[in-house]
Amino acid sequence: MYISLCEQVAKVLKEYTGREDVLLVDGGEHADLASTVAFAMAKEKRMAPAQIAKEITDGISDRLSKELSVRTEPYCANVLKAAVKPGYGSLPNKSERVVLExxxxxxxxxxxxxxxxxxxxxxxxxxxxxxxxxxxxxxxxxxxxxxxxxxxxxxxxxxxxxxxxxxxxxxxxxxxxxxxxxxxxxxxxxxxxxxxxxxxxxxxxxxxxxxxxxxxxxxxxxxxxxxxxxxxxxxxxxxxxxxxxxxxxxxxxxxxxxxxxxxxxxxxxxxxxxxxxxxxxxxxxxxxxxxxxxxxxxxxxxxxxxxxxxxxxxxxxxxxxxxxxxxxxxxxxxxxxxxxxxxxxxLPEGSMSTRRGTFISADELIEEAGRRAMEEVTARRPELDEDARRIIAKGVAAAAIRYDIVKTIPEKSTVFDWKEALDFEKQSGPYIQYAHARACSILEKAGDFPYCYEIEGDGEIALAKKIARFPKVIDQVVTELKPHLLAIYARELADIFGSFYHAEPVLKAQGSVRDRRLTLVEATRNTLKEALETLGIDALRAM
RNA sequence: GGACCUGUGGCUUAGCCUGGAUAUAGCGUCGGGCUUCUAACCCGAAUGUCGGGGGUUCGAAUCCCCCCAGGUCCGCCA
Missing domain, CATH: 3.40.50.620 (HUPs)
Incomplete structure (x- = not known):
């Protein structure tokens, strides 16, 4: 949805302005999509960029709303229909063979x-x-x-x-x-x-x-x-x-x-x-x-x-x-x-070397993370039996390690820090897993409900818009070879879900409001699951 | 000596390639929130010469040049 929307808006903009460089960028907080074309045209038209922008938007708004679902509600509905399906975010099969070492x-x-x-x-x-x-x-x-x-x-x-x-x-x-x-x-x-x-x-x-x-x-x-x-x-x-x-x-x-x-x-x-x-x-x-x-x-x-x-x-x-x-x-x-x-x-004391024996092995890190995670799960879920706790702890440990490493851009040299590697809060793998587990918990309690793809209110819209971007993020990772983009995306989705979770009651809502929020929770859960698995992190159903 | 990468609140960090609206988030600090869907959570506040200096531009964290600091490399090692 998001990808095709970008393409269609770009096409309309190109046709209207007659320019190739309509480059669509993220609109930040003020918009969903933005184009810098007006700035580029400012010089040759000798007009203020803002005025050009206004003329362009006046000129194309009719086409956009007629031909594309740029109105929020129908757009979000289409997003949610895709996002509740297993495998959301997968892109069409390609024939180009890739080898990665x-x-x-x-x-x-x-x-x-x-x-x-x-x-x-x-x-x-x-x-x-x-x-x-x-x-x-x-x-x-x-x-x-x-x-x-x-x-x-x-x-x-x-x-x-x-x-x-x-x-x-x-x-x-x-x-x-x-x-x-x-x-x-x-x-x-x-x-x-x-x-x-x-x-x-x-x-x-x-x-x-x-x-x-x-x-x-x-x-x-x-x-x-x-x-x-x-x-x-x-x-x-x-x-x-x-x-x-x-x-x-x-x-x-x-x-x-x-x-x-x-x-x-x-x-x-x-x-x-x-x-x-x-x-x-x-x-x-x-x-x-x-x-x-x-x-x-x-x-x-x-x-x-x-x-x-x-x-x-x-x-x-x-x-x-x-x-x-x-x-x-x-x-x-x-x-x-x-x-x-x-x-x-x-390491804080200097560079790592196998030859000199100055290194922290991955096995030590995995073991320590597993131990810490087990402590944490035992403290939170004492009623679970040991096997169940161990499965969760292993998933949490691997999540903490993988996320801690993948979230930072590769170009930055880092100093290994136990405290950060074993962090299970905010900006961590377990934090994202937790958002997923919460969504699972709601859905489990909800029982059956009819999907309702309506959307209302800033909290719901923000969540749907974020969900919409997932396929684009996957595409961006493989074209730019930047896996950290997915790490950041997953965290941001979990953040928005966290705010929604606290602001909007789901199970206690009535009728169609309940149905549409449950649908949104299901879409979020599925997107989080797909994102986590693509990060190589277990999408735990309970934590 | 040369090459490449990095430098963003006290700490960690996104944005830089592709310049554009009040620079992203976390930790820590301060103030709130669990009889209410899992508090591994949420809401709010304070905190910034975007390493320094020049330049290009209507506009620079982002592009160019110089300098400083850290990392990496410059082997008939891999």
Missing amino acids: HTSANPNGPLHVGHIRNTIIGDTLARCFRKAGYPLEVEYYVNDMGRQIAIVAWGIDRQHADVYGEGKGDHLIADVYIEANKHLTADPSLTEEIDALMQKVEAGDEEIISRFKGPVRRCLEGFKETLAELHAHHDRFVYESDFVRNGDTSKILGHIGHMPESVHEETLALDLSKYGFEKKYILRRSDGTSVYAARDIAFHIWKGHNFDRVIDVLGADHKLIGRQLQATMDLLGENGPEIVFFEFVS
Whole structure:
């Protein structure tokens, strides 16, 4: 409704003014929709913008009210009819195939609170793409042959570590990795042993390859548990080593070697200066092995051939190499990735590092959030049995974590704060869940009622207008790749519902007033549910 | 030294790409509201040189330039 209304108003405005730049913007409090066209016309017509605006509105108001439902009531009625249906906000199916890569942390230790910013941005985007009707595949790119994993394999041997015993694999691997790095720092000559391992892996040495594979698999087992707790899902785990084994990497390096931009010294590199990069982009070491960047090119060529739109979620530390990759794909005439970058999460005492062991793991955060949520549920709903409370607490914990992370724009670096991460009030996931649970509670008590799509009063209209915007928000998230817009939208919808809830009695209203408010509550509940699920948050029916 | 991102009431934060009406919300503070649909809530108040300085414009938090502060990167690591 809202989307088609925007399009229709824009069409009328374009036809009337004869201009293309009628850009419709949010009208704020004074209007539902606004156009800046009058300001643009002011200069050439040498008239005050306000006067031009008045002439335009006088000229088109007839058409708008005749041809479109710009009058509030019929518009709201149409909105509500759509919003009470399951799946509200879903957009028409598209044929454009999308591949989205997120998380892709190195398998050398557990996911920490920095990694899951990637996970949550990525998974929320993925849910929005599905909601927007795109066929989508979500991938995790597993670095199973880099230096880090060589260090893990080396450390396991040297420390006689048992990473297959009791405990979560990713944490056991981290212990080995941290210890191994201490040894390497103490005696830098040991790095030769790491280099030797990497050369053997690239050469296809089966024994060394299997020494790498085990810990990688063990670490991924741990990741998958953590990701499931966060409601994040990958359709496919793609292994970096596959692009060496299948020959794609050497094939592309061969091709690049013949390009005019290639630089042959001891290494093979690309000169990307025409894209504004000062540094050469090194792809093959002097010992003949490929670097990460080369395998990444092979991986992205594969993605570009199999999908129409390629999206990566990457940390700010990948900005340079990500842009070099984009430039290289352009040079090769391949379908390159769009990249969503997010800035770092640090701790009050400094930056996080798996190598140094200075991080808060996602598992710690999930556990602590679950404990706090259980306390809270037990205090509020002592009459519920433990299983019921536990289900609610798990949903609340994941909601608090996901929302706390997705609500902030990715460009802003943040400092992890337990207090904020575990906040269950206002501007939090649980707050939005609570609004949904309240709506459920009303509807459950109401029993059957006939839908009534009338609307009256500022409170009801404000709610209906907000509901109307949901599909547009989904569309905006996938075109602008900004999942935080959905987070903010859901919170604002919950805010407006909160005010409505306190101002307008529903169950106590009589006759058609009761029916229309119940219909509005149902539309709100359904919209909140769809929004929450698209955020990867459980739409709890009771809290 | 160079590149990118960020800087908005005491704290956290939206708006910036695409300039337009009194700059968004939360926390905290202060004052109200549970015999009434779940108070994880609601209503009201106070709190702002939109980091600083120039410029463009009828109009700048938003665009351009310079400076300051924080983060990230500049490896034959990933």
